[in-house]
Amino acid sequence: MNTPNSLLIRRSRRSSNLSFVALGLVAVGLVMMPYVVYQSVTSSMVMLFVLVIIASMWNLLAGFGGLVSIGQQAYIGIGAYTVIVMADLGVHPLIGVFFGALTSAMLALPTSWLAFRLRGDYFAVGTWVIAEVYRLVMIKFQFVGGADGKSLVGLSGLDPVMRSALTYWFALGIAILTVLGCFWLLRSRIGLALTAIRDDEVSARAGGIDATRIKRIVYLVSAAGCGLAGGILVVDALRVQPDAIFSVSWSAYMIFIVIIGGIGYLEGPLIGALVFFAMQQFLAEMGTWYLMLLGVLAICAAAWFPKGLWGAFSQKTGFRLFPVGYHVAQRFDTPVDSRAPLFRN
Amino acid sequence: MTEPVLALRGISKRFGEVVVAEDLDLTVAPGEAIGIVGPNGAGKSTLFSMIAGEQKPDSGAISMLGRDISSLPAQDRTRIGIGRTFQIPRPFEGMSVFENLLVFATSGAGLHGHAAYTRAAETGERVGLGDVLNAQAGSLGLLARKRLELARGLASDPTVLLLDEVAGGLTEPEVADLVELIRGVQQEGLAIVWIEHVVHALTQTVRRLACLAGGRLIADGDPFEVLDDPVVREVYLGTTLTTEEDTA
Numbered sequence: 001m002n003t004p005n006s007l008l009i010r011r012s013r014r015s016s017n018l019s020f021v022a023l024g025l026v027a028v029g030l031v032m033m034p035y036v037v038y039q040s041v042t043s044s045m046v047m048l049f050v051l052v053i054i055a056s057m058w059n060l061l062a063g064f065g066g067l068v069s070i071g072q073q074a075y076i077g078i079g080a081y082t083v084i085v086m087a088d089l090g091v092h093p094l095i096g097v098f099f100g101a102l103t104s105a106m107l108a109l110p111t112s113w114l115a116f117r118l119r120g121d122y123f124a125v126g127t128w129v130i131a132e133v134y135r136l137v138m139i140k141f142q143f144v145g146g147a148d149g150k151s152l153v154g155l156s157g158l159d160p161v162m163r164s165a166l167t168y169w170f171a172l173g174i175a176i177l178t179v180l181g182c183f184w185l186l187r188s189r190i191g192l193a194l195t196a197i198r199d200d201e202v203s204a205r206a207g208g209i210d211a212t213r214i215k216r217i218v219y220l221v222s223a224a225g226c227g228l229a230g231g232i233l234v235v236d237a238l239r240v241q242p243d244a245i246f247s248v249s250w251s252a253y254m255i256f257i258v259i260i261g262g263i264g265y266l267e268g269p270l271i272g273a274l275v276f277f278a279m280q281q282f283l284a285e286m287g288t289w290y291l292m293l294l295g296v297l298a299i300c301a302a303a304w305f306p307k308g309l310w311g312a313f314s315q316k317t318g319f320r321l322f323p324v325g326y327h328v329a330q331r332f333d334t335p336v337d338s339r340a341p342l343f344r345n
Numbered sequence: 346m347t348e349p350v351l352a353l354r355g356i357s358k359r360f361g362e363v364v365v366a367e368d369l370d371l372t373v374a375p376g377e378a379i380g381i382v383g384p385n386g387a388g389k390s391t392l393f394s395m396i397a398g399e400q401k402p403d404s405g406a407i408s409m410l411g412r413d414i415s416s417l418p419a420q421d422r423t424r425i426g427i428g429r430t431f432q433i434p435r436p437f438e439g440m441s442v443f444e445n446l447l448v449f450a451t452s453g454a455g456l457h458g459h460a461a462y463t464r465a466a467e468t469g470e471r472v473g474l475g476d477v478l479n480a481q482a483g484s485l486g487l488l489a490r491k492r493l494e495l496a497r498g499l500a501s502d503p504t505v506l507l508l509d510e511v512a513g514g515l516t517e518p519e520v521a522d523l524v525e526l527i528r529g530v531q532q533e534g535l536a537i538v539w540i541e542h543v544v545h546a547l548t549q550t551v552r553r554l555a556c557l558a559g560g561r562l563i564a565d566g567d568p569f570e571v572l573d574d575p576v577v578r579e580v581y582l583g584t585t586l587t588t589e590e591d592t593a
Contacts, residue, residue: 009443009462189451196448199437206397206431208423208453208501264439326462328443328478332470 008330011187016323023321030172034165042168046236048277049175050229051257055269056182057225058254063264064186064194065218066201068120071127073250074111074134075104075223079230080240081144087154088143094170097231104227105220107134112219116212128248135246149241152234171232178225182266185221186324190214195324198264256294260301262308266322271310348411350375350505350536351396351427356405358391358560365391366402367560373505378537380547380568383557384580389540390432392557393507396538397429398422410504423453428503432510432540434490438483442474442493445482446500453501464500472496472526488519495526505536512543524549544572556580 034042054072062068079100086096111130118126139147155163185191193214196204201211234240253276261272279297283290305312314320351373358366365388373379383389394400396407398419406415414422423429437445446465450456456464469478472492477485482493491511498506508527512520524546531537531550541547547554547568554568558580564571571577 007459007463007466192444192448193452195440195444196437199439200435202399203431203435203437204448205399205419206423206429206435207448207497208420208455209448210418210420325441326444326447327441328466331475331478332466 006330007332008328010327010329011325012323016320019319019321027172027176031169034168039161039164043164043236044281046167046171046232047280048273049171050232051253051273051277052175052269053178053225053229053232054250054254055257055261055273056178056266057222057229058251059258059263059266059269060182060185060194060218060225061222062255063258063268064198065215066197067215067219068124069115069127069222070124070248070251070255071115071129071131072222072226072254073246073248074127074131075108075226076230076233076250077131077134077138077242077246078104078107079227080234080245081138081230082227083231083234084144084150084152084240087152091154093152093154093231093235094166097170097174097228097235100231101224101227104230105224108220108223109216111223112216116216116219128251131246131248135242138246139242144240147242149239149245151239155235155238167232167236170235174228174232178228179266179270181221181225183322183324186266186322190217191324194218256298258308259298260308262305262310262312262314265308265310265314265320266324267310267314267320268308270321272308275309347375349373349408350377350410351538352408353396354406354408356392356395356402356407358388358395358400358402364388364560366395366405369405369560369562371555371562373536373538375504376531376534376536377553378531378539378551380551380554381538381540381557382542382544382547382554382571382577382581387557388560389557390509393429393509393538393540396422396507397427420452423449423501423503424455426502426504427507428453428498428501428505429507430494430498430509430511432513434487434494436482436485436490436493436497438481440482441479442469442482442485443478445493446496449497449500450502456502464502468496468500471499471530473522487514491515491523495523499530503535505538506530508537508539508541510541511539512541512546515543520546548572 033045054076058072079097082100082103083093083096086099087093091099115123115126115130138144144150158166186194193204193209196207196209197211197214205211230245233245257272257276258269260275261270262268279294283293301308307315349372353369353371356366356369381389391400395402398417406413408414409425409427414425437448443465446469447461450461450464454464466478469475472495474489474492474496477489485493495508495511512523515523520543527537528550539547539551551568553566554571555562555565556571556577563580564574564577
């Protein structure tokens with residue numbers, strides 16, 4: 001009897017290999033930026049990288065895990081404060097950023113025990129409340145400046161141009177790592193389970209998936225990512241201000257970016273962050289009108305492109321930048337009936 | 346005597362005033378195929394939900410091969426060998442047919458790598474979805490969705506498979522294909538509990554039929570004797586109970 005060894009599963013297609021080359025070129029181009037453009041451009045692009053990171057994390061959380069949190073600013077804040085505290089202890093701020101990710105993930109675990117008791121809308125509101133609690137607790141501590149916030153020590157000795165470039169590369173590096181990390185996660189066994197949970201949680205449980213465990217993993221990963229983003233913000237601004245770093249606006253940005261770009265697609269947050277960043281740059285002087293425009297745009301996107309810009313594009317063309325699926329490239333060459341039975345008990 | 350693959354003891358469940366199970370006992374022997382009929386709202390699907398761990402009974406115990414599984418969550422019951430299909434198919438719509446099956450082969454059957462790929466593809470081919478393995482599950486029609494439900498149940502390598510109205514809404518030739526398929530896997534040693542309104546599909550497959558009404562099994566035994574039972578006829582009065590002879 002033939003063994004069905006002719007089955008061939010592919011994880012990527014030729015078009016995606018090309019797109020990887022293109023993405024690599026873009027990355028190289030971004031790395032070269034500080035040598036070719038003004039410092040003001042690169043320093044504003046740090047915000048773009050932060051947006052890519054937090055939106056990618058929210059996409060994992062809400063787009064795949066179904067966990068619509070509006071309290072991820074809690075972990076941005078925790079990450080930022082960790083860098084401040086570690087710097088006071090003599091740890092280099094760029095190293096401190098990674099500790100920020102660690103603290104965020106560590107605090108996210110007990111938080112998840114609390115927040116995961118809530119479902120749907122209650123979870124969303126609950127996470128916001130929890131983030132507020134983190135802010136209120138933080139401003140009680142005078143050693144981190146209370147309600148006034150605190151400046152970062154440890155980077156002041158550097159030449160401003162050098163420091164700006166360093167921050168840019170650091171933020172770029174973390175953003176690339178975050179996106180690649182999401183890609184790796186979604187290609188893994190956890191990603192398969194996560195995608196199933198995205199589509200139908202009850203069905204996923206029937207498939208043997210421990211949905212709560214997978215969601216908790218994603219919640220911790222997302223907290224760590226937001227911690228990194230908070231660290232970058234503090235390294236960039238050289239100070240932390242509790243009301244700004246724990247602001248719910250961060251959640252508004254994440255949601256806007258992911259909805260516009262395409263929820264449930266790895267590419268969505270990238271496109272959405274670009275759109276949002278461009279709007280921020282060109283329309284910021286419009287003040288209140290800018291915020292209204294954002295709102296109208298989000299509503300239009302939700303009404304006409306429920307899968308976002310990338311979703312609409314991807315469904316038309318079938319193109320994916322990051323192939324996470326499984327493609328059956330070749331079926332068994334022996335007819336089905338001649339093969340071994342499915343059950344041998 | 347071998348341990349029953351599935352044993353329900355004194356299962357009770359009510360939603361407010363509605364009794365869906367009352368002190369219900371049911372035993373399934375290894376490799377046995379049982380059909381369950383009963384009027385709409387009799388609690389058939391809820392019974393499956395309780396066996397599969399999606400809903401908890403108010404009281405009573407469920408055991409599998411002698412082990413009490415009453416407190417196991419749904420995903421663990423799948424892993425130890427209780428497969429199920431949903432009455433209204435619930436595929437992962439954004440994933441391909443193959444990926445749907447791969448979820449059950451990895452998380453359900455606990456397989457890795459090529460072994461998981463093989464099982465996913467095999468079960469897909471087996472139910473006749475071999476040509477559409479790469480198709481998005483959300484784009485499938487009703488028949489293909491029903492087949493996918495069945496294939497997903499098989500991919501998780503169950504010891505007992507709960508089929509919830511897999512023949513409903515299908516044409517006669519489609520039902521015939523389905524019956525052949527289910528008889529095939531049953532003959533390979535898989536125990537089957539099959540809820541169905543298409544009674545002739547059941548009578549061609551099972552040697553034991555139970556009728557669930559008012560939260561109780563009002564009859565349990567030889568399919569044709571159960572169908573001839575005056576109490577069963579009474580319960581079904583006004584609903585469509587058709588055997589093959591009736592429709593022919």
